Amino acid sequence: MQEVILEARGINKEFHDPVTVQVLRDVTFAVNKGEFVSVIGKSGCGKSTLLYILSTMDTDYTGELYIDKELMSGRPDVELARIRNEKIGFVFQFHYLLNEFTVLRNVMLPGLKLGRYSEQEVEHRAIERLKMLGIAHLAKQSAYRISGGEKQRVAIARALINDPHIIMGDEPTGNLDKRNSDIVFNIFKELTEAHNQTLLIVTHDPEFAENSHRIIEMEDGRIIRQ
Numbered sequence: 001m002q003e004v005i006l007e008a009r010g011i012n013k014e015f016h017d018p019v020t021v022q023v024l025r026d027v028t029f030a031v032n033k034g035e036f037v038s039v040i041g042k043s044g045c046g047k048s049t050l051l052y053i054l055s056t057m058d059t060d061y062t063g064e065l066y067i068d069k070e071l072m073s074g075r076p077d078v079e080l081a082r083i084r085n086e087k088i089g090f091v092f093q094f095h096y097l098l099n100e101f102t103v104l105r106n107v108m109l110p111g112l113k114l115g116r117y118s119e120q121e122v123e124h125r126a127i128e129r130l131k132m133l134g135i136a137h138l139a140k141q142s143a144y145r146i147s148g149g150e151k152q153r154v155a156i157a158r159a160l161i162n163d164p165h166i167i168m169g170d171e172p173t174g175n176l177d178k179r180n181s182d183i184v185f186n187i188f189k190e191l192t193e194a195h196n197q198t199l200l201i202v203t204h205d206p207e208f209a210e211n212s213h214r215i216i217e218m219e220d221g222r223i224i225r226q
């Protein structure tokens with residue numbers, strides 16, 4: 001039986017800026033454990049707005065969001081922050097690594113913040129993930145001294161530190177050349193195939209989307225294909 005990890009039911013979102021614009025319209029879909037889903041659609045169709053809501057960062061919407069079958073909508077921000085840190089890994093177009101820290105420390109930070117493991121355990125987990133992504137040799141480097149493609153792999157290692165139930169990405173290959181995009185895509189594929197990781201990735205890259213398991217296509221705030 002399929003296990004649903006993420007579910008959106010009838011999500012609507014408006015901006016009032018200063019006129020009211022409806023940006024998401026009755027968005028309803030579910031993502032199963034181990035699925036690799038791409039979200040595509042023209043610029044301005046609402047992909048990033050949707051991702052903010054699904055990741056529990058934006059709570060100003062109507063409709064219902066479930067993660068692991070638990071209703072997220074209406075929960076206090078502190079609780080959502082805890083759930084986010086525990087259950088969701090993020091990979092953005094720009095990696096947001098902290099330049100003053102080493103690669104290893106960057107990967108460790110969300111693990112230390114969660115407080116589930118001792119510092120020693122978090123370090124061990126971080127090294128394991130760097131090894132899995134083929135960048136353990138960079139552990140002691142300052143984050144600003146490595147290449148763009150390496151930075152994105154560090155960002156993925158960081159997203160994986162707490163064994164997230166789902167990884168969400170907003171154009172994680174948007175800033176990379178073809179070779180590095182392929183490396184990141186293959187890492188995602190490997191994560192789903194070897195580790196049953198669930199992924200929901202916003203992308204403008206048709207090849208990336210076609211090679212994922214499923215495409216959710218948006219137009220004017222609605223899902224037109226899923």
Ligand SMILES: Nc1ncnc2c1ncn2[C@@H]1O[C@H](COP(=O)(O)OP(=O)(O)OP(=O)(O)O)[C@@H](O)[C@H]1O
Pocket residue numbers: 015016017021023041042043044045046047048049050
């Ligand atoms: N804070 C805001 N206030 C008003 N309108 C906004 C705000 N943020 C986004 N929008 C509008 O909502 C719509 C959807 O934006 P969103 O960033 O979600 O699109 P997108 O599909 O992610 O686009 P892109 O592919 O270019 O990143 C756009 O028309 C945008 O102008």
